[in-house]
Amino acid sequence: MRDRIDPHATLAAEVRRIVGDEIAEATADLETARIKPESGFHQARKRLKKLRALFRLVRSADEPFWRAENVRLRDIARNLAGAREAAALVETVDRLAKAYPKEASDGRLASIRAALVRRHDRIAEDRTGLDGLVGEAIQAIAEGRRAVEGCVLPEDMQAAADILADGAAAAIRRALRSLDLAREHGREDDFHELRKAVKDHSAHLAVLASFWPKPVRSRRKQVGELGDLLGELNDLFVLRELIDRQDESLGVNGDIRLLQRLLKRSEKKLRKHCLREAERLFALRPAKVGRRLAERYRDDAGETPQIH
Known part of the structure; x- marks a missing residue:
């Protein structure tokens, strides 16, 4: 599996390989976000979370370096939350309706769901500064990749x-x-x-x-x-x-x-x-x-x- 550390290679080589692969995929996700912001940002955020977990895994090798890189990715991911969190609230109401069908049978949750869908759509349709946000994120993760290439492991x-x-x-x-x-x-x-x-x-x-x-x-x-x-x-x-x-x-x-x-x-x-x-x-x-x-x-x- 490409995301597994191979013990037959050096740890330094494996960390750089995994980081390179994930950042390449995250960059592609961010390019997708120019057309489909919600799905593109969601996939990019998931990859950044995986990388942050990897950074914490090897943090004892160089605490200040890996902590700083973790913060870099955290800040990028925060800016990409977008409409996904709004969509999660719609899904939450759906789960409640399924879990409590008797209480939801009269459609009282349906009106709330509709309001949350409108909220989601409003956030999703707001593309103000989208290209700038994507460009900044791509630049930031590229800087992170270059930093990891020079890391000491x-x-x-x-x-x-x-x-x-x-x-x-x-x-x-x-x-x-x-x-x-x-x-x-x-x-x-x-x-x-x-x-x-x-x-x-x-x-x-x-x-x-x-x-x-x-x-x-x-x-x-x-x-x-x-x-x-x-x-x-x-x-x-x-x-x-x-x-x-x-x-x-x-x-x-x-x-x-x-x-x-x-x-x-x-x-x-x-x-x-x-x-x-x-x-x-x-x-x-x-x-x-x-x-x-x-x-x-x-x-x-x-x-x-x-x-x-």
Whole structure:
């Protein structure tokens, strides 16, 4: 797989290869965004998130450098959110209608959905500064690619194994800290941090799949599903915040109150589900996972001479 680190090549070569491939694809996505902004920006943002996870994976090799590059990509991605977040709110209402068909049967959610569709269309149709935004993003990621070409990563297999083990273990520790906070306090920010940690771990499972302690395929699937559930929970938070701000006319008060009740009910259920799944999937000892990962990387890398 092109997005997996090959232990038979040097870590420096593999990171540069993956970054080059992803940035080339992200650039193509951004060019697509000139015609189809929503889908183009959405795909570009997903690639930038994968790269940010990769940067955090190897961060211990040069903390200031990789932290700065992570910030660069974060700032680019923030500017590309566009209409995708508005579309997610429409999808949230659709999920609520499916989950609570009796309450939604009289069409009271339909009027709110229509208002959210109009909001989405208004955002999607606003192409003010689109070419400039695309051009700036392409230039910024090209600068990032050039920076990574000059990065310092170890050629030595032993040192590379330690860096990957440190990064993978750090993501698991971050998930465990976020899980503890979400379980104890239940704040939206705690679940948001848990979601980001789960997404990082999911990306690490993909890039390290060749030598991750088995069974990696089933774990990737389950962690990906947890990330999706946390994304749905985040969408509930965002929709509730939009209602609380009262800066959009989404419908009559009775319909809004119904939506608030369904949001509360769904949020409570989803919180419990996410916590339960996270507790199950992250019943891990980060240091042990890191050691096993490093051992497998060294074993695989030792099978043939590394390619420089």
